[in-house]
Amino acid sequence: MTRFYAPEYLADLEDSWTGRPGTPGELPWLPYPSEEFNALMVWVRIHAQVNATYFELGAGIGTKVLMAQQGGFRASGVEICELYAAKARQLGAAVQLGDVRSERTLEQVALSDVVYMNHPLADRLEEFKLEQAVQARLRPGAILVTVRSANPPHGSPWSVLCQLREGDLAVRKDSGR
Numbered sequence: 393m394t395r396f397y398a399p400e401y402l403a404d405l406e407d408s409w410t411g412r413p414g415t416p417g418e419l420p421w422l423p424y425p426s427e428e429f430n431a432l433m434v435w436v437r438i439h440a441q442v443n444a445t446y447f448e449l450g451a452g453i454g455t456k457v458l459m460a461q462q463g464g465f466r467a468s469g470v471e472i473c474e475l476y477a478a479k480a481r482q483l484g485a486a487v488q489l490g491d492v493r494s495e496r497t498l499e500q501v502a503l504s505d506v507v508y509m510n511h512p513l514a515d516r517l518e519e520f521k522l523e524q525a526v527q528a529r530l531r532p533g534a535i536l537v538t539v540r541s542a543n544p545p546h547g548s549p550w551s552v553l554c555q556l557r558e559g560d561l562a563v564r565k566d567s568g569r
């Protein structure tokens with residue numbers, strides 16, 4: 393049976409895991425504030441189709457995957473840290489162990505209706521290149537929610553659905569260009 397978690401419970405869980413070491417050499421768990429995530433997801437829900445898929449890069453303990461799931465998405469994610477991914481699965485979030493830099497991750501990006509990323513990589517240039525690759529692989533009509541972005545997409549072919557701050561936004565890819 394699918395469990396339902398109160399938003400306050402998930403927010404407290406995010407706080408209590410902040411500072412726990414992740415995979416050496418990679419960024420640790422640094423959650424995006426859940427109220428701001430939910431503000432962006434309001435816009436995403438307005439524009440996404442019913443039963444849309446949601447895929448998260450660097451899903452950590454799976455709290456955002458659960459929030460998306462509880463918001464009606466078929467949600468999953470990829471995470472490099474075994475400890476975080478195990479906690480996510482214990483909570484009931486479909487988080488697989490893997491690297492956001494892998495071809496497998498980009499294949500999942502290409503199949504998803506909604507993609508969420510919060511600057512998973514420690515190195516700014518690597519992050520810039522990852523965001524470029526994700527933007528190129530998203531299919532027309534897909535929605536990208538990208539926060540703390542090193543490479544916020546603007547202009548053709550992107551429609552901005554909601555922007556909270558520079559680098560924190562939800563956009564839809566309108567064409568394949």
Ligand SMILES: C[S@@+](CC[C@H](N)C(=O)[O-])C[C@H]1O[C@@H](n2cnc3c(N)ncnc32)[C@H](O)[C@@H]1O
Pocket residue numbers: 414415418419420421422423424448449450451452453456470471472473476490491492493509510511512513514
């Ligand atoms: C900034 S936290 C984001 C957490 C969550 N997505 C959020 O927005 O609240 C970055 C997450 O990415 C994971 N991560 C770091 N490098 C990764 C990599 N190469 N592949 C997959 N996950 C990675 C970290 O372990 C961490 O859980």
